Amino acid sequence: MVRIVLMIVFGFLISCSSKKTEYSYLGNMEELLPWIDKSGIKEINHPAHPYAVFVDTTREFSYGFRAYYKDIRPKNPKKVEASCNVYPYNLPNQVQLVVEMKENDTTIFWKSEKISNGKVAQWNNIVIRADIPQNLPPNVLIQVYLWSPAKEAALGDNFFIKFQ
16 A cells, blocks of 8 residues: 555656656655655654655665556656665665566566765765666566665665656
8 A cells, every 4th residue: 555655656746857758756755754654764854854765674675666667658768767865874785776677576677776985874876777678568567766685774865767
């Protein structure tokens, strides 16, 4: 249920760029609070990030972005760019931003990116750019989230996903 609500919320946050072949989705955790289960969000009282998603010893995957391929505009995008601000408590670590495409629990595409040249206890930007596999079935689920396979703690905010 929470994931469905999150998908709806991101649908409301759709913003078109000036080009007709690009669409982007922005997820600021403060704006999403009324719509999602607050157990996946932490209040951190940072001026630029009052709330953030998190991964830690109890939560391996964070909230993020979810949409079905059939609902993405423009239809049949060729590229995706995803980014997120991440606040790590230690470096190096295994915390990663992930772009994943699944059909019926079968992964079709998966790519991740770790913090490179980042700083501890500061907001770092992670960016993933990838070509989208062509001829995807309409019911493929596209997800963008933080993953902490070693269950290390980090915060995330300002997810930005662009399709073109």
